[in-house]
Amino acid sequence: MTTTAPPKRIFDPMMPRTGHYRPIPDTEDKALTAWLQGQFDEILSLSEAPPRCPHCGGGETVLATRAAHPKPVLPVFRCVACDVHFRRTTGTPLSRLKFHNLPQFIRLLSQQRPVTDAAAILGVKPVSVTRWIKRTRQWILQLDPSGHWDAKVRLGMEIRPDIVCPHCGVADQMHYRGFASDSGVRLCRCDACGRLCRLSGVLHDQGPGFVLEHRVVARPPSPRRKA
Structure with missing residues (x-):
């Protein structure tokens, strides 16, 4: 039995992490935008046509309350079978x-x-x-x-290059550290030895056919944030 590898998230290493020194360009994936907008339009629809009950899955549902402002923003439906009120977003994240x-x-x-x-x-x-x-x-x-x-989806994800430090040889310790002022090439820093290197030089040493991949890392919570 063969398993299908999950799709890979693709990142551009030349993208700045902040817009302080250079603007962050628009990298919208219009295919995702169009698909997701359609999904939101459907689930946030003001249509009064009753959907199936999210609790029992039954189709015997009726409109309970029309959409109004400020409450309810979305129409409310009632399941005749289990006598539960719900919206289209009920039971979803x-x-x-x-x-x-x-x-x-x-x-x-x-x-x-x-x-x-x-x-x-x-x-x-x-x-x-x-x-x-x-x-x-x-x-x-x-x-x-x-x-x-x-x-x-790439918004809010902190990435690190999946490469070995050319100085100390330690893996999983490299992260991006700005751009070189003279050439604008991407700089990397190793947390293990503290030395900087140019990403272009590291990729050149990998040889032809090497594909740069990234790890998504979770930033530690801010000490100022309340638990």
């Missing part, structure tokens, strides 16, 4: 999640940007963007367990 500027957030999801940059664009706190990314990715994987669409 999007339940009770409130987005701000959703179309712009969808366009940012596939871009190689830090959370702080996306938060500034959206006008919200970084913690909100982090929560939106986590819950949206959970929902995407429910819609597509193959991981094809989730592999296109």
Whole structure:
């Protein structure tokens, strides 16, 4: 029995991590944006056509409350069989999640940007963007367990090159450290020996056919954040 390898997330090593010294370019994956926008349009629809019950799966459902402002934002339905009220988002990771500027957030999801940059664009706190990314990715994987669409999400992911330090030979300790002022080439720093190297030189030493891959690392929580 053969197993299919999960889709790989592709990153550009020349992309700056912050926009302080050079602007972060738009790297939107329009295919993901179009697909995800369609999924959001469906689940956040104001249509009063009753869907199947998310609790018992039955189709004997009726409209209970029309969409209104401020509450309920989405129409509420009732299952006749189990007598439970629900919305289209009930039972999904999007339940009770409130987005701000959703179309712009969808366009940012596939871009190689830090959370702080996306938060500034959206006008919200970084913690909100982090929560939106986590819950949206959970929902995407429910819609597509193959991981094809989730592999296109890159927002808020910190990456490190999967290469060996050319100085001390230690693996899994390299991370990006800005760009060289004279040539603009990508610089890497080894946490084991503390020395810098140029990414172009490391890739040249790997020989032809080498494909640079990246590891996604989780940043440690800020000591200022309350537990």
